[in-house]
Amino acid sequence: GAVVSQHPSRVICKSGTSVKIECRSLDFQATTMFWYRQFPKKSLMLMATSNEGSKATYEQGVEKDKFLINHASLTLSTLTVTSAHPEDSSFYICSARERGGSYNEQFFGPGTRLTVL
Amino acid sequence: KQEVTQIPAALSVPEGENLVLNCSFTDSAIYNLQWFRQDPGKGLTSLLLIQSSQREQTSGRLNASLDKSSGRSTLYIAASQPGDSATYLCAVRPDTGTASKLTFGTGTRLQVTL
DSSP states (O other), X not given: OOOEEEEOSEEEEOTTOOEEEEEEESSSOEEEEEEEEEOTTOOXXXXXXXXXXXXXXXXXXXOTTTEXXXXXXXXXXXXXXXXXXXXXXXXXXXXXXXXXXXXXXXXXXXXXXXXXX | OOOEEEEXXXXXXXXXXXXXXXXXXXXXXXXXXXXXXXXXXXXXXXXXXXXXXXXXXXXTTEEEEEETTTTEEEEEEOSOOGGGOEEEEEEEEOOSOTTOOOEEOOOEEEEEEO
């Protein structure tokens, strides 16, 4: 299957700093990328959907000014958590849908564990 | 609004047993259904994808079935192994739109014991 990578896998930062998470589709072009957040022992919560070259669409209740998403190319999307606070600590997972792929299967990255002190 | 439920929430079986995980969804108007596996602290690995026109898909010891009209899917794992221990998630996709969103189930946490 197609591979999606995320960097970094783990990040610890101080409250008030900004953190950038990268999501890359390694061997395919992704028209659409999704960003999820997952709390311990819970299912995934969709935060936003991004299409290459256009603004992201945020889910209800997700602050667009706090979670900045940039989908600059067909293989890269970034999520920046601005002025992070301890309540932003979570597991963030990105996903990419293959452009023109068979049945448009969705592939997931390995996740990024963010801890805000 | 689509709701996806998985039963049981947790399951423990001895190695070698065959087992079935269940997934039900309230709106039968789906485009496809995917089964995923998630290991602790890791991302999701896609196991099987079933299109709405299909009734089942197989990969190795895994077999997924889909009964769209009744809103049900099952994941059958044959001859379970300790390495199968993980959380299994099903997710449905409503349509073919490039931005159409997956709705995830609540997950089944599987433990296969020696």
